[in-house]
Amino acid sequence: MNKEELKIRLETLLSSPSFEEGAEWTTVIIGPAEWEGVARQLRSGEGLDFDYLFCVTAVDWRTHFTMVYHLTSTVHRHMLVVKIKLDRERPEIQTVSDIWRTAEFHEREAYDLFGVVFTGHPDLRRLFMTDEWKGWPLRKDYEDPVNMIKL
Amino acid sequence: MIQEAGITEQGDLVVNLGPQHPSTHGVLHLVITLNGETIKKVEPHLGYIHRSIEKMCESLSYRQFIYVTSRMDYLSSHINNHGCALCVEKGLQIEIPPRAKVIRVLMDELTRLASHQLWWGAMAMDVGALTPFFHAFRERETINDIMEETCGARLTMNYMVPGGVMADLHPNFQKRVKEFINFFRGKLGEYDELVTGNVIFKSRMKGVGYLSPESAVSYGCTGPTARGSGVSCDIRKLYPYEVYGQLQFEEVTATGGDCFARYMVRMQEMRQSLSIIEQLIDNIPEGEFQAKTKAVLKLPKGEFYSRVETARGEFGVYIISEGGTTPYRIKFRSPGFSNLSALDHMARGHKLGDLVAIMGTLDLVIPDIDR
Numbered sequence: 001m002n003k004e005e006l007k008i009r010l011e012t013l014l015s016s017p018s019f020e021e022g023a024e025w026t027t028v029i030i031g032p033a034e035w036e037g038v039a040r041q042l043r044s045g046e047g048l049d050f051d052y053l054f055c056v057t058a059v060d061w062r063t064h065f066t067m068v069y070h071l072t073s074t075v076h077r078h079m080l081v082v083k084i085k086l087d088r089e090r091p092e093i094q095t096v097s098d099i100w101r102t103a104e105f106h107e108r109e110a111y112d113l114f115g116v117v118f119t120g121h122p123d124l125r126r127l128f129m130t131d132e133w134k135g136w137p138l139r140k141d142y143e144d145p146v147n148m149i150k151l
Numbered sequence: 152m153i154q155e156a157g158i159t160e161q162g163d164l165v166v167n168l169g170p171q172h173p174s175t176h177g178v179l180h181l182v183i184t185l186n187g188e189t190i191k192k193v194e195p196h197l198g199y200i201h202r203s204i205e206k207m208c209e210s211l212s213y214r215q216f217i218y219v220t221s222r223m224d225y226l227s228s229h230i231n232n233h234g235c236a237l238c239v240e241k242g243l244q245i246e247i248p249p250r251a252k253v254i255r256v257l258m259d260e261l262t263r264l265a266s267h268q269l270w271w272g273a274m275a276m277d278v279g280a281l282t283p284f285f286h287a288f289r290e291r292e293t294i295n296d297i298m299e300e301t302c303g304a305r306l307t308m309n310y311m312v313p314g315g316v317m318a319d320l321h322p323n324f325q326k327r328v329k330e331f332i333n334f335f336r337g338k339l340g341e342y343d344e345l346v347t348g349n350v351i352f353k354s355r356m357k358g359v360g361y362l363s364p365e366s367a368v369s370y371g372c373t374g375p376t377a378r379g380s381g382v383s384c385d386i387r388k389l390y391p392y393e394v395y396g397q398l399q400f401e402e403v404t405a406t407g408g409d410c411f412a413r414y415m416v417r418m419q420e421m422r423q424s425l426s427i428i429e430q431l432i433d434n435i436p437e438g439e440f441q442a443k444t445k446a447v448l449k450l451p452k453g454e455f456y457s458r459v460e461t462a463r464g465e466f467g468v469y470i471i472s473e474g475g476t477t478p479y480r481i482k483f484r485s486p487g488f489s490n491l492s493a494l495d496h497m498a499r500g501h502k503l504g505d506l507v508a509i510m511g512t513l514d515l516v517i518p519d520i521d522r
Contacts, residue, residue: 024456051368054489055456055467057482068469070456070484074368074382077389102371105492113205128198128521138206148206 001047001078009048013041025070025079032084036094042071042080043099049073050080053096056106058086058114060140065091065116086116095121113138159184163191170199174277174507177517181506188502193495201521208481213239213313213448216478221307223485224519226266227461229258232311237392238457238468239313242450249436251315252393257431258298258310259459260424261328264335265294266462267421270514274414275346277511278355283346290338293331297324313448315441328432332425339421347418356411360497360509363408370496371489374464375420376513379413381406386460400427413512449476463487463514487519 001009006026010017014034020027030038042050055070065086072079086093095118097104105127107118112127115136126133135142142148156165163184170180178199184192204223208216217235221228233255240247272287295305300321302310310317346352362370367377377384385402387395403419405412450472458467464486471480490513498506 023454052371054371054373054465055469055482055484057469059471059480070467070469074384100371101366101369101496102489102492105488106371109488113203126198128201128203130198137203 001076006078006080013045014038020081020083023081025081027081027083029083029085032086032093035082035084036096038082039096039099042082047076049075051075051100053100053102053106056103056110058091058110058116058138060088060114060138062088062140064088065114067093067110067116069096091116092119093117094119097121112136115139156182162186168506170196174510175517176273176510176515179515179517179520183503183506185503188504190498190501190503190506193498193506195491195494197521199521200518204522205481205483208478210477212476213450213478216481217312218307218309220483221309222518223483223522224461224463224466224487224516225306226269226516227262227463227466227519228307229255229262229310230459230461231466232309233259234457234459234461234466234468236311236313237459238455238470239448239450241457242453242455242470242472243313243444243448245314245442245444247315247442248439249394250438251440251442253431253435254316254320254440255311256393256395256398257328257428257435258302258308258316260427261294261297263462264421264424264428265291265298266514267417267424268294270417270462270511271342271346274511274514275352277507278352280346280349280352283342286338286341286345290335293327293334297327297331300324300327312441314444315439317441319440320435325432325435328428332429332432336425339418339425342418347414353411355505355508356414356512357407357409359410359501359505360512361408362493362497366493366496367408370493372464372493373486373489374461374514375403375413375416376464376490376493378402378404379416379512380408384465386458386465390458392457392459394431398427398430410508410512417514447476449474450478461486463516463519464490483522485519485522487513487515487517488522491515491520 003026018029042048050071050073052072052074057068059066067084069082108127110116156167163186166183168181169175170178180196182194204219217232220231220235268287268291272284275283299305302308362380364380364382367380367382373384381404388402400423403416405416452474455470467484469482470478473479497509
């Protein structure tokens with residue numbers, strides 16, 4: 001599917017999608033409640049087949065978090081970026097580790113470094129930091145006078 | 152919590168492998184649950200060499216941050232630098248001179264060769280053959296010497312910068328690379344005689360650590376790990392960058408999905424890299440090696456993503472810019488991280504000794520995983 005076809009298809013799939021203009025790949029912004037259902041549709045919907053989740057990350061925008069999922073299909077070779085806005089006080093989102101197995105590690109990383117909670121994740125623990133670590137290192141307001149050198 | 156070593160209530164034995172163990176090739180810590188000698192579960196514990204490179208990059212300028220990325224996958228440092236330089240160039244919308252493009256590809260392929268050589272030596276050592284390690288390091292030394300002449304460093308090159316490459320090629324470069332190609336062609340045959348055809352080696356590798364194509368994609372495996380399962384995922388072919396689109400080379404895949412298939416993919420990839428270098432070495436265009444760029448780089452507000460193929464798989468650089476001189480957020484999608492996540496799936500049901508062989512064919516570089 002090319003960019004336009006994908007956009008039309010997504011409009012039928014989602015209740016009120018908003019697209020980000022000017023991006024390299026089709027970028028869609030959805031709400032956290034929709035995510036799980038949409039993810040399943042994207043993975044196995046006819047003509048979509050987004051089977052390869054190649055990048056998962058979170059971004060701290062100081063007022064809110066954004067989860068960014070980069071998807072592609074090994075069948076059709078089309079690309080999609082899904083962005084989900086999360087509340088900064090209570091960042092919670094449904095896991096997709098049962099749909100794309102790679103998400104298990106990537107979500108643990110996002111939890112470890114940003115404190116985003118993935119509900120339904122089979123093993124949500126610290127990944128790089130020790131279990132006793134306090135705070136979420138990649139948040140913009142994180143302070144660590146011992147381990148961090150400010151440039 | 153890390154499970155304590157000992158015997159569980161079900162009578163399974165829990166043992167630690169690493170973080171200080173020669174076969175984990177760095178500080179990887181695996182907690183393995185065993186039933187007798189059969190693996191029931193492998194749980195990787197990461198972070199022993201986590202430096203939070205992503206956080207560091209947030210306070211480094213677009214010229215500076217590339218130097219840190221050499222320290223991630225230190226065996227593919229050229230290619231890491233390349234990915235970052237591509238991403239910055241995408242943001243600045245600059246076209247680099249043809250000479251720089253060819254130099255970059257040459258360096259990438261030499262790096263891939265050096266990395267695969269080291270992997271081959273270490274892989275054979277993991278399954279009990281010590282001699283190949285010395286053969287591999289002897290040949291790798293030649294590449295390191297070539298790199299040293301042109302880049303001034305042997306491991307963390309920092310040679311690719313936004314706009315092109317740091318310096319022009321050394322006058323000896325072409326001559327020495329040609330010598331190396333002739334020398335290494337013969338050695339590759341020797342590698343096959345020494346290890347590939349060996350009966351003991353084959354029996355350690357065949358049918359071990361099976362990864363189906365579906366699982367490979369689902370776990371986000373890339374590079375030779377996924378291509379050993381028949382998944383076509385070579386970024387150089389699928390999304391060609393620099394001059395890869397104009398070159399004659401094949402994407403090597405195998406269908407076995409086991410350790411031997413992954414081994415064969417890397418062996419064939421070395422031949423493909425040699426062929427790429429041969430096509431380019433006499434055709435390096437004359438001209439500038441660096442495009443004119445401003446002293447202080449400022450990326451426009453927006454998001455930029457670049458993908459390159461390292462020796463281990465797909466390396467992605469995701470830069471979010473707020474328009475300043477430093478990235479607002481940077482994410483490195485490292486190939487080793489995703490490849491490692493499939494380890495538990497591949498190792499279950501095999502013997503403890505096979506785990507080392509499986510890890511060997513994943514070609515893990517721990518700083519690349521921990522970042």
